[in-house]
Each structure stands twice: as structure tokens, then as C-alpha cells.
Ligand SMILES: Cc1cc2nc3c(=O)[nH]c(=O)nc-3n(C[C@H](O)[C@H](O)[C@H](O)COP(=O)(O)OP(=O)(O)OC[C@H]3O[C@@H](n4cnc5c(N)ncnc54)[C@H](O)[C@@H]3O)c2cc1C
């Protein structure tokens with residue numbers, strides 16, 4: 001497990017030549033509207049945000065075709081939900097890595113790429129030495145230093161601002177471990193970046209917020225929030241917490257103090273982003289469809305190459321599925337409609353919570369059905385929150401697949417909310433005009 005003290009030696013602003021891990025000084029972010037500071041606004045040509053940003057006018061079908069050779073196919077099972085993929089797997093490293101969020105597949109892939117010399121450098125996040133939850137973008141060249149980057153940090157940080165220092169150092173073959181809003185911008189600009197080879201290891205991401213706000217949440221979960229070292233929303237409807245003294249605690253979702261969080265706890269970006277499963281990565285490493293194990297979506301040939309690098313280290317099997325999602329998703333949408341309209345969430349009586357908390361892992365959606373449910377919930381949040389808070393964005397920001405996911409629940413585009421005709425595609429000059 002990486003402690004903040006270990007990480008202090010990890011963050012070297014001077015240069016990675018000696019330490020194998022480097023956090024270069026970065027330019028300031030340019031002011032933007034909907035923005036998760038992926039780093040592009042800090043590069044020499046900050047205007048590229050207009051073409052690169054997931055929050056302006058994303059074109060998923062075009063980028064899916066550019067990266068994977070084809071856009072997602074509604075006739076293939078699960079592609080509307082999860083994007084294009086060749087194989088989905090339930091997976092785990094046979095020897096889980098200490099400090100990893102799950103078993104450490106994401107960071108082990110990066111480590112293997114460096115060990116084998118396939119890439120010159122990896123761009124990823126290390127923990128801030130003063131705050132283990134705060135992500136700090138780093139360039140790693142020594143495979144042994146990838147261990148310092150394991151585990152989930154909460155918040156977003158300018159990963160793509162590292163592209164220029166990496167290029168200046170002469171690195172030509174790179175790997176990037178990133179969340180979806182970072183990977184979208186990376187792929188949108190990939191052709192002009194001029195790297196010889198790029199490997200993209202993606203994780204799903206949802207319900208992110210700033211690191212500062214995340215600390216408010218931790219403070220509601222424990223009297224000693226500074227001792228919490230690990231948090232995960234597991235697919236069995238429990239939040240798992242681990243503490244510095246080695247103890248652990250599980251809290252059923254239903255007993256979380258969600259109603260105590262302020263309405264703006266999650267920024268609008270993270271309530272409305274449209275790519276939960278990181279569809280433009282070569283391989284997505286998550287857990288949602290894994291029923292307690294990890295969940296891999298191998299999306300293209302390069303993703304296959306990555307999984308092959310793990311050889312016998314990884315156990316792979318077909319993912320399972322169970323339960324029915326429709327009722328849970330419909331209930332979630334009702335509550336989201338109330339929340340988006342500023343009304344209090346309709347909550348269950350306290351006496352019923354333990355019973356429902358016990359029942360949910362047993363009769364609720366499981367495995368792939370759980371993942372599908374989460375995708376549909378997220379899509380409904382996108383529509384309902386944007387409709388309320390930034391309606392002018394909808395036409396350009398909400399792709400077709402989101403409308404497909406919410407259609408079974410009666411959520412239909414209202415006039416002007418959907419890009420319909422060819423002359424309304426991004427770049428045609430007929431957009432909403434809501435730039436960054
Ligand atoms: C905010 C957030 C929300 C997530 N929500 C889901 C979800 O709903 N469903 C799901 O299936 N998976 C989700 N994930 C991914 C999941 O938590 C694991 O990261 C993933 O399953 C990989 O586990 P691992 O053991 O292989 O990772 P590890 O081997 O521990 O490696 C994790 C990698 O992710 C990088 N990383 C950690 N935090 C960040 C960050 N904030 N920004 C960018 N990179 C980061 C690390 O630097 C490291 O390279 C989320 C991740 C984040 C950061």
C-alpha cells in the first residue's frame with residue numbers, strides 16, 4: 001500500500017531521470033465552463049478544447065470507428081450499453097497487488113508495458129504526498145514506480161498536460177491510464193499528437209467530484225476520516241471502507257448519508273458525462289460487471305495485446321448475469337427527476353432499510369445486468385440534469401446511444417434536444433454555440 005510518505009518520494013518536480021517518476025510543473029488551466037481539467041487547456045494550443053472536449057460536441061461514432069475500426073453496433077449484445085468490444089471477461093490477478101483498487105490489473109498492464117520496453121513512458125496519477133485522495137499527474141519510466149500509482153484517487157487532474165513534457169523528453173511510445181473524459185480528448189487529438197504508438201488503459205468513471213468535496217463525504221462516514229485509506233462502491237451494493245489500522249467496514253448503499261450531501265456535491269460534468277465505460281480505451285478495466293471480481297472489456301487488437309502481456313498472471317472467465325434491472329432503474333429515474341427539480345429524495349423508512357439492504361444483493365440485478373442498470377441510471381441522469389441546468393447543451397452533448405438507453409423508461413428527446421439531421425452535426429455551424 002502506498003502511504004503518503006512513500007508518495008512524497010514519488011512526486012519529483014525536478015525530473016524523472018533519477019527517480020523514474022516525475023510530476024512536471026504545469027501551466028495554469030484556462031477558464032472553461034463544463035470542464036474537468038483534462039489538461040488540454042494547459043497545453044500550448046488551448047483552443048483545441050473546442051475540438052477535443054467531451055462536454056462540447058462529442059462524436060462518439062466517428063472516434064469509435066477511428067480507434068476500433070467500427071462504431072458500436074446496436075445489433076451486437078450489450079454494445080449500446082458498453083461500447084464496441086471484442087471480449088468481455090471477469091478477471092483478477094492471481095496475486096493481487098498491495099495498494100491496488102481491486103487486484104491491480106490496470107497498473108500491472110502499465111508496469112508490463114514498461115518492463116517489456118514496449119513503451120518509453122506511462123502517464124498516470126500518483127497520490128499527492130499531503131493527501132492520498134488527490135490525484136497528481138505523473139510520467140513514469142521505471143516499472144518499479146508504477147506501484148506508487150496504484151489505487152483510486154478521487155477527483156480529476158490534468159493528465160493530458162503531460163503530453164507535451166513527454167514529447168519534449170523524446171518519448172515516442174506512450175501508455176496512458178485514464179478516465180473517460182481524459183481519454184475522449186486524447187483520442188480526439190491523437191492523430192495530431194504525433195506519437196509513434198499509444199496504449200490506452202481506461203477505467204470506468206462515474207460520480208466523481210473534486211477531492212475537496214470528497215473529503216466532506218468521508219467526514220460523514222467516519223469520526224476519523226483522515227484514517228480512511230480505501231473506499232469502493234462494490235457491485236454487491238456495499239461500500240467498503242478500509243482504515244490505516246488495518247480494519248475494514250462495509251456500509252449498505254441504502255444506509256449511506258447521501259441525503260446529507262449538498263445538491264451540488266457532484267459537479268454537473270460528472271452528473272452528465274456520457275461515457276461511463278471508457279469506450280475509446282483499448283481495454284477498459286472496471287468491476288461493475290464482475291460480481292465481486294474485475295471486469296475487462298477488450299475493445300480492439302491493441303487491447304488483446306495488453307491482456308496477452310499478463311499471461312498466466314491473470315485468471316479470466318466469462319462474466320455472469322442475473323436478476324432484472326427494469327424496476328431498480330425506473331425507481332432511480334423517479335428519484336432523479338425529483339432531485340433534478342430540486343425536490344428532496346423520496347426515502348425509505350429507516351426500519352425497512354436493513355431488510356431491503358439484505359435483499360438487494362440477492363434479488364437485485366447482478367453481474368452484467370448490474371452494469372447495464374448502472375449505465376441506464378447514468379444515462380437518465382445525463383438527460384434529466386442537463387435538461388434542467390444546461391438545456392442548450394443537450395443537442396450537441398447527448399449522443400444517440402444515451403437516448404437509446406433511456407427510451408425504455410419513457411424518456412424521449414424534446415424538440416431541439418437531439419441532433420437529427422446531417423447539417424446539425426458538430427462543426428456544421430448550427431450548434432448551440434455553448435463553447436467551453
Ligand atoms: C472516480 C472513479 C470512479 C470510478 N467508478 C467506477 C464505477 O462506477 N464502476 C467501475 O467498474 N469502475 C469504476 N472505477 C474504476 C475502479 O475504481 C478501478 O480503478 C478499476 O476497476 C481498476 O482497478 P485495479 O485494481 O485494476 O486498479 P489499480 O491497479 O489500482 O490502478 C488504478 C489506476 O487508476 C489510476 N487512477 C486512480 N484514480 C484516478 C483518478 N481519479 N483519475 C485518473 N486515474 C486514476 C491510478 O493512477 C492507476 O493507474 C472508477 C475509478 C475512478 C477513479
Ligand code: SF4
Pocket residue numbers: 032034035036037038039040041042048049052053054055181185436
Ligand atoms: S478539453 Fe474539455 S475537459 Fe479538457 S480542458 Fe478543455 S474544456 Fe476542460
Ligand code: SF4
Pocket residue numbers: 036155156179180181182205206207208209269270271273274
Ligand atoms: S464522472 Fe465523467 S466527467 Fe466526471 S471525472 Fe468521471 S469521466 Fe470525467
